[in-house]
Amino acid sequence: MTGTNVHKDAEDSGPSGYAAARLRLLTEGVRSGPPRRAALAELTDEWLAGLFAAGAEDLKGVSLVAVGGYGRGELSPRSDLDLLLLHDGADGKAVAALADRLWYPVWDLGLALDHSVRTPAEARRTAGEDLKVQLGLLDARHLAGDLGLTAGLRTSVLADWRNQAPKRLPELQELCAERAERQGELQYLLEPDLKEARGGLRDATALRAVAASWLADAPREGLDDARRRLLDVRDALHLATGRATDRLALQEQDQVAAELGLLDADTLLRQVYEAARVISYASDVTWREVGRVLRSRAVRPRLRAMLGGGKPVAERSPLAEGVVEQDGEVVLARAARPERDPVLPLRAAAAAAQAGLPLSLHAVRRLAATVRPLPTPWPAEAREQLVTLLGSGRPTVEVWEALEAEGLITQLLPDWERVRCRPQRNAVHIWTVDRHLIETAVRASEFTRRVSRPDLLLVAALLHDIGKGWPGDHSVAGEIIAKDVAARVGFDRADVTVLSCLVRHHLLLIETATRRDLEDPATVRSVADAVGSQSTLELLHALTEADALATGPAAWSSWRGSLVADLVKRVAAVLAGDEPEEPAAAAPTAEQERLAIEAIATGSPVLSLHAQTEPPAEDRPADDPEPLGVELLIAVPDQAGVLPAVAGVLAVHRLTVRTAELRALELPAGVEGSVLLLNWRVAAEYGSLPQAARLRADLVRALDGSLDIGGRLAERDAAYPRRRGVVAPPSRVTVASAASRHATVIEVRAQDAPGLLFRIGQALEDEGLHVRSMHVSTLGANAVDAFYVTGADGAPLPADEAASVTRKLEETLRA
Incomplete structure (x- = not known):
């Protein structure tokens, strides 16, 4: 029509x-x-x-x-x-x-x-x-x-x-800052508000208002197109939902992408992020210019009076060759010749970050338009300036964004294009892939005194997730890219090998520490073989912590840090020549023995909670999301169904399991019977821990069948908060080959939910398996749990039986 x-x-x-x-x-x-x-x-x-x-x-x-x-x-x-x-x-x-x-x-x-x-x-x-x-x-x-x-x-x-602009523009800037604090940054949010978040349509309108004041103007290149793209997405969102909404919720993203003719929701988000980044950068530049103009208006009359009416000359302070500071920004020196000096962009960026100053828009655009590409391999000065930039801490972020806004980063590192503005659909990650890499470098800069080669640590931090722009395992893809980038940047063959190893194994320590039995010699030996040297282990330890801290608050805690440190200590001993010994069966403590004897005497479970093992709140970091928990000791006369019963009772009482060990306990001479000892570390999901007597009473009922754990958890599951319309990926169950010589390690990756351990424990029990220990880890909405299991004979499972168990367990979790 x-x-x-x-x-x-x-x-x-x-x-x-x-x-x-x-x-x-x-x-x-x-x-x-x-x-x-x-x-x-x-x-x-x-x-x-x-x-x-x-x-x-x-x-x-x-x-x-x-x-x-x-x-x-x-x-x-x-x-x-x-x-x-x-x-x-x-x-x-x-x-x-x-x-x-x-x-x-x-x-x-x-x-x-x-x-x-x-x-x-x-x-x-x-x-x-x-x-x-x-x-x-x-x-x-x-x-x-x-x-x-x-x-x-x-x-x-x-x-x-x-x-009224000198008065109203600071008000407008404050309004924008308050809104950004409240709504977050559009370019990093999984469910962004297209209008209110920083870099959204409100900020674009604010830039128009600044231009109308005639006091300053925003960099225009790409701004109108970015604003148009956000408006197009909002149009499609209105049509998809039939509502006046600016929130691009997860459940609407596929439909909005289809409305716009885009490949998928990730492509949609990437376009939104790119538009928001343009508007955010334009806002930064514009508000900086507004501040400069307002300051100069306030100072100029006094300067003119002092200089007898002459025009004041802006002071220029040298920072590096070809780089000076002028009026609170880093600009190029008058004698600078970018067309003859390919290292100048990195030198200017490093100088700006070291001084904690922004790069001027004019300088960055001149560099982007005129600088020649660096030769391959890079000269030593270019590599050193990159390391200096990465090691400058928090100011690195703003300087890097200025280079990226004008395309200089992809000129320097072409592989960066694949991770630029790439979303991460994982609630644990709070940044896009590219910003996460820079945040990791910022965090790593705090650890440069812990390692002998800080340059390798910083470059590994920049590259560790570079493979996320490619299909398959990002660590494997990243290893290949890191080798190429490191050689191009000018590292020698030995350093290239170390960097590629760090990228390939950047998840090794955290995954092993939280999902494997550190007492098992095979666990420690496998890590030592992968790392190869003490110096690489030192770098990997620092990279692991920097990566986790840069991921988000759910990815690191004192508990995880203690597990990683323990693993590093054990691996360092192996690398120093000490072979890990087979762990001897630990002799029961006096309390464990007391609980076991009482369990035999009463014929029912006995338990104790040791709240004193929980570090006092004042001794933990204020932002530590995951305290160590408290020790829960349970002694139960040996019988079927102990694991699912305990896991179910803890779930009913909203207790989160941190670690879990289950073993048969040898009783003193003269005491007949067999006792299972469970040594678990738990934490309250909400509020305080329940009383031990209440836990014991429910455990007794669960074991004799009078407590319907499945029914109770089903009621909880029906009320468990989930995002409307969001379908979790299917559970995945695998066998970690060669992870232990004494047990079969079954790893379960699933959507976290009340009673997940109960369902897994029940399924393993139904298969007649004995669980020696469990290592549980929850990252956002995802549970990654490892179970060390043996057959009835106490030996690891044959390969065909292990494969059958994993298939049945996957089917159970899908039901």
Whole structure:
């Protein structure tokens, strides 16, 4: 249907005609994007102008004005209509009647309406009191009525804005900062608010307001396109949901991507992130310029008086060859020749990061436009400047983003393009892949005194996830890329080998420490064989901690840190020549022996909680999300079903299991019977720990069958909070070959949920397996648990039996 026919239907049929024409426009009319938004605004303009003409009749001194997004002619399918009925104050009753004739048809159609009725003086006064009103009036557009009245208001509002800019712009900047703190950064959020988050549509509008002040202007290159892309996504979101929402929720992303003709939700998010990054960077540059201008306005009169009326000369302080500081920014020296100095971008960036200053926009753009590519391999100075940049701590982030905004990073490191703005669909990760790599370098800079080769640590931090842009295991792909990048950057063959090893095994320590039995010599030996040397182990330990800290608060804790440190100590001993010994059966402690004897005497479980093993809150970091927990000792007369019963009772009482060990205990001479000892470390999911007597009573009932654990957990599971419409990936069960000589290690990766350990324990029990120990780990919504199991004969399972168990366990978890 043509735009002309759409408009004709609206004119012929009144409100119902407008509604029909609007529907046709959104479903089968003009293509999506700016043309459709403009067509929808034009259609709405004509409808409202018709309503105004029918209601105004001979009324003079009145006009209808579109403000805000509607004033800019950018109507998304579910956008509010922001309208101002402007009048000269002559006939209040007639103006009120006209307002009713305008607003009620809009409400009748179910359209959202933000309306006001004011004189020009009232509009100006309200704008002076409310910054948001003033921003809306900056985009005022005449729809109908007295054109001179509208033009007069626009002229006055713009004049007020420019005259008051030194006062209002800091207010606007503060408003943007508060919103960013509240909503987060659009370029990193998995469910971003396209309008309110930093780098979103509100910030784009703020940049327009700064430009209208004539005080400063945003870097224009790519800005309009970024804003258009966010508006296109919002249009598709409105059509997909049928609601006026700006939140790009996970369950809508596939449909929005399809609406836009994109490959998948990841492609959609990447485009959103790229647009947000452009707007965020433009905002940083613009607000920096606003601050500079305002400072110079305050200082200039005094300087001119001191200099006798002459023009002050900006002071320039040398920072490095070809690089100087001027007016709080890092700029190129007058004698700098980027076209002859390929190391200059890295030198300028390193100098800026070391000084804690931003790179000026002009300097970065000049470098991007004129600098020659570095030779391969890089000269030593280029490599040293890269390491200096990476080791500068928090200022590295802003400087790196400035280089990336102008394409200099991908010129230096072409492989960076695959990870740039790449989303990570994992609740544990709070950054995109590229920002995570920079955050890891920032964290690693804190550990450079712990290692003998800080340069290798920093470069490994930058590259450890570089394989996430490729198919398959990112560690394997990353090893290949790291070899190429390290050689190109100019590291020698030995250093290239170390860097590729660090990238290949950057998850080795954390995964082994949290999922394997560290008492098993095979575990320690496998890590030692992979690492190869003490110096590499030292680097890998620091990289592991930096990586986890840069991932997010759920990825590192004092508990995980202690496990990794224990593993590193054991591996270091092996690398020093000490072979790990086969662990001897630990003699029971006096308390364990007491519990065992009591369990035999009573014929029922006996337990104790040792809360004193929990470090005091004041001794733990304030941001430690995962305390060590408390020790739970349980002695049970040997019988079937102990593991699922204990796991189920703990789940019912909302206790999280950190580690778990289950073994048969040898009793003192003269004591007949067999006792299972469970030594678990647990923590309360909510509130405080339950009393030991209550746990024991429920455990007794679970073992004799009078407590329906499955039913209780099913009720909990029905009420367990899940994201609507989000389908978790299927559970995966594998056998870790060669992980232990004494048991078969079955690893389970599944969606965390109440009673998961109970279900796994029940399934293993049904297969007649004995669980020697468990190592559980929860990362966000994902559980990764390892079970050391043996058959009834106490030996590891044959390969075919182990494969059968994994298949059955996967089927159980899918049910």
